[in-house]
Amino acid sequence: MNQPASAYFIEDRHDPNETHTLAVLVQNEPGVLARVIGLFSGRGYNIESLTVSETESQKHLSRITIVTTGTPMVIEQIKHQLDRMIPVYRVVDMTQTKRSIERELAMVKVRGEGEHRVEALRLADAFRARVIDATTESFVFEITGNTDKINQFIDLMRPLGLVEVSRTGVAAIGRGPEGM
Amino acid sequence: MSDKSHDPNQMTGAAMIVRALIDHGVKDIFGYPGGAVLPIYDEIFQQSEVQHILVRHEQGAGHAAEGYARSTGKPGVVLVTSGPGATNMVTPLTDALMDSIPLVCITGQVPTHLIGNDAFQECDTVGITRPCTKHNWLVRDVNDLAKVLHEAFYVATSGRPGPVLVDVPKDVQFATGTYHPPRKSDVHRSYAPRVKGDATQIRKAVALLAHAKRPVIYSGGGVINSGPEATKLLRELVEVTGFPITSTLMGLGAYPASGKNWLGMLGMHGTYEANMTMHDCDVMLCVGARFDDRITGRVDAFSPGSKKIHIDIDPSSINKNIRVDVPIIGDCGNVLGDILQVFKAEAKKPDIKAWWQQIAQWRARNSLFYKKSNDVILPQYAIQRLFELTRGKDTYITTEVGQHQMWAAQFFGFEEPHRWMTSGGLGTMGYGLPAALGVQVAHPDSLVIDIAGDASVQMTMQEMSTAVQYELPIKIFILNNQYMGMVRQWQQLLHGNRLSHSYSEALPDFVKLAEAYGGVGIQAHKPADLDGAIKEMISVKRPVLFDCRVAALENCFPMIPSGKAHNEMLLPEQANDEATATAFAGGKALV
Ligand SMILES: Cc1ncc(C[n+]2csc(CCOP(=O)(O)OP(=O)(O)O)c2C)c(N)n1
Ligand SMILES: [Mg+2]
Numbered sequence: 001m002n003q004p005a006s007a008y009f010i011e012d013r014h015d016p017n018e019t020h021t022l023a024v025l026v027q028n029e030p031g032v033l034a035r036v037i038g039l040f041s042g043r044g045y046n047i048e049s050l051t052v053s054e055t056e057s058q059k060h061l062s063r064i065t066i067v068t069t070g071t072p073m074v075i076e077q078i079k080h081q082l083d084r085m086i087p088v089y090r091v092v093d094m095t096q097t098k099r100s101i102e103r104e105l106a107m108v109k110v111r112g113e114g115e116h117r118v119e120a121l122r123l124a125d126a127f128r129a130r131v132i133d134a135t136t137e138s139f140v141f142e143i144t145g146n147t148d149k150i151n152q153f154i155d156l157m158r159p160l161g162l163v164e165v166s167r168t169g170v171a172a173i174g175r176g177p178e179g180m
Numbered sequence: 181m182s183d184k185s186h187d188p189n190q191m192t193g194a195a196m197i198v199r200a201l202i203d204h205g206v207k208d209i210f211g212y213p214g215g216a217v218l219p220i221y222d223e224i225f226q227q228s229e230v231q232h233i234l235v236r237h238e239q240g241a242g243h244a245a246e247g248y249a250r251s252t253g254k255p256g257v258v259l260v261t262s263g264p265g266a267t268n269m270v271t272p273l274t275d276a277l278m279d280s281i282p283l284v285c286i287t288g289q290v291p292t293h294l295i296g297n298d299a300f301q302e303c304d305t306v307g308i309t310r311p312c313t314k315h316n317w318l319v320r321d322v323n324d325l326a327k328v329l330h331e332a333f334y335v336a337t338s339g340r341p342g343p344v345l346v347d348v349p350k351d352v353q354f355a356t357g358t359y360h361p362p363r364k365s366d367v368h369r370s371y372a373p374r375v376k377g378d379a380t381q382i383r384k385a386v387a388l389l390a391h392a393k394r395p396v397i398y399s400g401g402g403v404i405n406s407g408p409e410a411t412k413l414l415r416e417l418v419e420v421t422g423f424p425i426t427s428t429l430m431g432l433g434a435y436p437a438s439g440k441n442w443l444g445m446l447g448m449h450g451t452y453e454a455n456m457t458m459h460d461c462d463v464m465l466c467v468g469a470r471f472d473d474r475i476t477g478r479v480d481a482f483s484p485g486s487k488k489i490h491i492d493i494d495p496s497s498i499n500k501n502i503r504v505d506v507p508i509i510g511d512c513g514n515v516l517g518d519i520l521q522v523f524k525a526e527a528k529k530p531d532i533k534a535w536w537q538q539i540a541q542w543r544a545r546n547s548l549f550y551k552k553s554n555d556v557i558l559p560q561y562a563i564q565r566l567f568e569l570t571r572g573k574d575t576y577i578t579t580e581v582g583q584h585q586m587w588a589a590q591f592f593g594f595e596e597p598h599r600w601m602t603s604g605g606l607g608t609m610g611y612g613l614p615a616a617l618g619v620q621v622a623h624p625d626s627l628v629i630d631i632a633g634d635a636s637v638q639m640t641m642q643e644m645s646t647a648v649q650y651e652l653p654i655k656i657f658i659l660n661n662q663y664m665g666m667v668r669q670w671q672q673l674l675h676g677n678r679l680s681h682s683y684s685e686a687l688p689d690f691v692k693l694a695e696a697y698g699g700v701g702i703q704a705h706k707p708a709d710l711d712g713a714i715k716e717m718i719s720v721k722r723p724v725l726f727d728c729r730v731a732a733l734e735n736c737f738p739m740i741p742s743g744k745a746h747n748e749m750l751l752p753e754q755a756n757d758e759a760t761a762t763a764f765a766g767g768k769a770l771v
Contacts, residue, residue, distance in 0.1 A: 005673075005674040005675065006674065006743070008473060008743075009473060009476075009477060009478045009479060009743045010743065011479065011480075026370070027368060027370055030318065031306060031307075031310065031318075034307070034310065035310060038310055038311055042311050073499060073500075073503070076499055077496060077499075077500055080494075080495045080496035080498075081496050083495065083496075084340075084494060084495065084496055085315075086314070086315040086335060086368050086370065086371045087368060087370055088370055089369070089370040
């Protein structure tokens with residue numbers, strides 16, 4: 001590596017990236033989501049997907065599910081940085097536990113006629129996608145599954161007249177009787 | 181409904197703020213008034229328990245509060261108005277965040293019903309300051325105010341200390357509600373910093389220390405933040421183990437500079453012996469420091485052969501830059517106490533005579549050497565004289581940012597913690613003068629000196645007026661090299677000596693400037709005049725601007741060049757043109 005004239009050490013990063021899903025339990029108060037997002041943009045971390053909703057309204061708790069990529073050292077940093085925020089209760093690396101279920105919901109609009117229409121319906125059936133809106137020239141499918149399955153379904157719809165997609169982002173939960 | 185008019189806890193939001201300050205033992209605050217904080221200023225006017233220091237620019241209030249906090253261990257408090265008052269606080273808040281300084285900043289905000297309307301002097305204060313505070317709050321209901329203020333003090337001062345901000349709309353300041361004194365339940369249940377270190381990790385650490393052949397202790401600002409007990413235990417650990425110790429810029433004074441195990445500061449401008457010891461050690465104990473890039477140099481060549489133990493209260497500091505072998509999350513004082521206890525019970529002082537002999541050889545290189553002159557004052561010499569002539573006095577030092585700051589760190593020996601206030605993490609020019617103000621407010625009878633640069637000092641010069649108003653006899657000791665010396669040095673070493681905009685053109689006459697403010701101006705040109713002038717500065721009981729004319733083109737060495745490891749330092753005697761050209765060879769990058 002040829003280091004340019006600088007008093008900083010300019011590093012080439014070699015470590016491979018990993019994708020991790022993090023579940024973050026937070027106090028539902030104004031600005032909490034901005035804090036989390038600001039942390040990611042401010043420190044240059046990636047957000048692949050982010051889902052948030054209040055999950056326990058009496059206790060004002062929200063659960064944020066974040067899919068992120070980075071080297072193992074960066075993923076470790078992200079977890080610590082999240083954990084030290086004042087309104088954050090817990091951070092669980094769902095990928096590390098290897099015992100989590102991840103789901104995403106997508107609504108997929110397809111427009112077409114004749115053979116394409118029939119093919120779209122047949123594939124939807126194979127993917128257990130439901131028809132939630134239909135006109136003589138279009139369908140809206142609702143599909144739930146992991147990210148790969150949804151990506152695959154969307155790819156298949158593309159040549160059949162894909163118009164648009166709305167996705168919720170990933171939600172994750174651990175298997176077994178214990179909570180996070 | 182019950183009659184609340186006689187309830188002493190019924191009061192306006194503005195009154196609650198002053199009351200909370202009193203309940204948290206705050207004696208002095210720094211601030212600047214404006215439309216959105218007038219109700220609070222009205223309350224301040226009608227009491228005498230909290231003294232308010234009126235600065236000349238909100239940034240000055242922030243740095244003054246930092247100086248106050250660092251020299252006392254107590255939180256610094258700032259009160260400023262909405263909009264420009266708040267935005268002027270961004271630099272000191274960021275500075276305090278980087279250096280882990282406890283600050284509580286109260287900002288006024290436009291009335292709740294105007295928020296979001298681009299009202300006069302409205303800005304999104306919590307949005308702007310979210311990334312530069314440990315936490316912040318916008319209070320929309322007067323009945324939440326007491327809880328938020330108490331939580332703010334707790335968050336600022338506990339765990340890894342840092343700045344917090346409470347934004348209070350004007351209608352909330354006017355509204356009446358119920359106050360309550362501080363209580364435990366005021367704090368987020370999700371916030372629980374870990375104080376005690378894990379016992380298994382502590383045993384692992386002791387086992388490493390006990391068998392070390394080439395150990396080093398590397399301490400940082402965390403030890404000072406942890407409090408006097410941590411300093412005491414650190415010194416005891418050095419005594420019990422006989423290990424060499426170095427520290428970061430922020431950690432100076434935790435171990436006395438006159439102590440026999442002291443190696444001097446480490447890092448980019450640290451001593452040769454400190455950096456070589458770090459590079460060649462087999463066991464490194466890092467206490468309350470964070471492996472900053474100015475410390476590590478090239479990370480993949482940082483202390484390659486050592487087992488590293490890292491004590492830090494902030495888990496995110498661990499394994500951020502450098503992978504460590506034994507992380508211990510906890511308060512420095514607490515963990516040092518446990519390590520000492522186990523070490524004393526189960527280990528004995530390792531024999532490291534050979535290591536000390538090696539260190540003696542490195543020391544003999546005399547890496548802080550500089551050529552003295554009878555004609556011009558060398559900046560290093562000026563600091564040495566300042567140190568000698570203030571020895572034994574009750575002295576506090578602040579600095580600006582640049583070469584003078586590094587020379588101060590190299591040549592001024594600190595014997596005690598809390599005596600050295602410098603902007604380490606953010607490197608904020610303009611920090612030192614207002615910080616000195618804050619220190620002097622906390623220690624009215626002490627000698628408080630800002631070791632300044634000619635460029636930096638002009639960034640917050642207006643606070644001289646504050647010093648004069650409150651009769652704060654701060655001493656601004658300017659190492660006037662007529663350059664932004666540190667910038668010039670980098671341009672010389674890294675950019676072909678093209679001195680782009682680093683000459684201090686049109687410098688003011690600092691002596692006249694001092695007099696214009698109502699302070700005292702002193703100038704020294706010749707080494708022979710220096711002692712007398714410094715003595716005069718010390719004896720004057722008024723604010724002083726000391727214009728110390730020093731050699732213009734002196735460089736700060738030793739220095740770890742670009743992308744180099746600790747054992748590739750550039751020493752002053754090698755720093756001829758050819759050697760520097762080779763050491764800094766390479767293209768250019770915008771970093
Ligand atoms: C607010 C701010 N702006 C810019 C810089 C970049 N900078 C670092 S040192 C320096 C020059 C400082 O000059 P002076 O105060 O005269 O100190 P010297 O290095 O000459 O001792 C500059 C511009 C900074 N640290 N802070
Ligand atoms: Mg200068």
